[in-house]
Amino acid sequence: MNISRRQMLILLPAAAVAWKSVLAGTPESSPNYKMSEHWWSMLIDISKCIGCGNCVRACQTENDVPDGYFRTWVERYHVSDENMTNPEVISPDGGKEGFPEAKEDGGKYFYVPKLCNQCADSPCTQVCPVGATFVTPDGAVLVDQTYCLGCAYCVQACPYGCRYIHPQKKVVDKCTLCYHRITKGLTTACCEACPTGARQLADLKNPNDPIHAFLKTHSVQVLKPQMATGAKVFYNDLDGSVR
Amino acid sequence: MSVFKDAGHLFRFAGLFVLAFIVFWAIRGYVVPKSFGQYGHYRGNAIGEIAARSVHFAGHDTCETCHTDVLDVKKNGKHAHVNCEACHGALAKHADDPASVTPPKLDTAVLCVRCHATTAAKPKGFPQVSAEEHSTGLPCETCHQPHSPAMVAGGAK
Structure with missing residues (x-):
């Protein structure tokens, strides 16, 4: 095959573009990722959550979470007119398959997606006797499963009930904030699968992250602020009845 | 050195103590992983191991590198902000x-209802229908194209 200089000059950029799209197939682990440049958190907009359970299913797929255990789950609150202080909370199978139909009855309903709050001053990491769970320099609370004894101190210490003993591995498992994804420049599986944008991964150290504008213009709350855990999962439109 | 007269038992004890410390230090150096304490009271390499886990959801940026035709359909519709894998599932x-x-073929009878079934618990502005009343059993895609679900002119009513 003979290729003239002119043809070669046309072909080269075309090949470069093709190769670029091949490379884009699956993002590789980025060697340029610097832990010191990130401080991860999540924003949950309760006014947008429709309780479809996409996040729960996505999390189970992404992280091989065993059936009946949850790294994230969705609760439905029903605050009735007669009993404003004791809301009825349901979460059938973590909300994985959605929720039974709710009838209008004058009270209010809303969905609350829950996950590890990635606390900066986490009670769970403080009680670990062997240093198997820790807050990373970029703000994710992780478990070193090769080091964990399965003593479950941290399961008890977590005020949000976000940890469990893995039934097969017999060590602690929990939400990693999809650490294997966010370090590759992807968002978490739950945020990727959320159809309404009710969940948003946010990087508090990135000045261009839309979370800064959101926090300035909305009344945002964390769960159980009285525990002083430094929780980094921010809830917009959070009702006072949420525990 | 009259001070240390009859102090042999103290030196023997001190020697034993030093020996025990050296043995402890040797075992500790052998047992504790090299990266322990790199960032804090934990094994620093664990971070890299967790970050190296494999990805199941490719992410919409990846989908959009090839499926630009679908992107063109989606971008002006109500589902513009819905990521591909929200409906299509994990496709890394x-x-x-x-x-x-x-990718597996999708069943609109299941998928559409998952989000759009009527319930008092959903935010009021979110479009909701009761499947039986709304379509009398017709598949959703008879009238609505999922990538841009607004009713098209000439679509069956």
Whole structure:
């Protein structure tokens, strides 16, 4: 095959573009990722959550979470007119398959997606006797499963009930904030699968992250602020009845 | 050195103590992983191991590198902000090898209802229908194209 200089000059950029799209197939682990440049958190907009359970299913797929255990789950609150202080909370199978139909009855309903709050001053990491769970320099609370004894101190210490003993591995498992994804420049599986944008991964150290504008213009709350855990999962439109 | 007269038992004890410390230090150096304490009271390498886990959801940026035609349909519709894998499921395997891994066919009867079934618990502004009343059993895609679900002119009513 003979290729003239002119043809070669046309072909080269075309090949470069093709190769670029091949490379884009699956993002590789980025060697340029610097832990010191990130401080991860999540924003949950309760006014947008429709309780479809996409996040729960996505999390189970992404992280091989065993059936009946949850790294994230969705609760439905029903605050009735007669009993404003004791809301009825349901979460059938973590909300994985959605929720039974709710009838209008004058009270209010809303969905609350829950996950590890990635606390900066986490009670769970403080009680670990062997240093198997820790807050990373970029703000994710992780478990070193090769080091964990399965003593479950941290399961008890977590005020949000976000940890469990893995039934097969017999060590602690929990939400990693999809650490294997966010370090590759992807968002978490739950945020990727959320159809309404009710969940948003946010990087508090990135000045261009839309979370800064959101926090300035909305009344945002964390769960159980009285525990002083430094929780980094921010809830917009959070009702006072949420525990 | 009259001070240390009859102090032999103290030196023997001190020697034993030093020996025990050296043995402890040797065992500790052997047992504690090298990266322990790199960032804090934990094994620093654990971070890299967790970060190296494999990805199942490819991410919409990856989908959009090939499926620009779908992107064009989506961008002006109500589902513009819905990521591909929210409905199509985790497809990193397909993104890695589009030729041999084909995404499964989707059932709109299940998928549409998952989000759009009427319930008092959903935010009021969110479009909701009761499937039986709304379509009398017709499949959703008879009238609505999922990538841009507004009713098209000439669509069956």
